[in-house]
Amino acid sequence: MHEASLSPELAERFLNRPVERCDRIGDAPHGGRRRDDLEPGPRTVPFEHSAVIAYRVEADRVSIVKMFYGGWDFEALYRGHPPDGDD
Secondary structure, eight states: OOGGGGOHHHHHHHHHHHHHHHHHHTTSGGGSEEOTTTSSSOEEEEETTTEEEEEEEOSSOEEEEEEEETTSOHHHHHTTOOTTSOO
């Protein structure tokens, strides 16, 4: 095991990155890509080249819908379908 993986500080920084990115969405809530092709209203932003964050802009806040990780067919998962297309 790599010694750095035993560092609680490193682990905390790793876990805080997606939270911090979600917090920053509120700075420019309309900056994400509109995804009305999925359903009316959601937006998406990339996260570290390996994930997509889906969210909604509401009257007084931004609501994070879901975070999809690299390699997932997030469009199928967002719609509630299995990624391989089997319904």
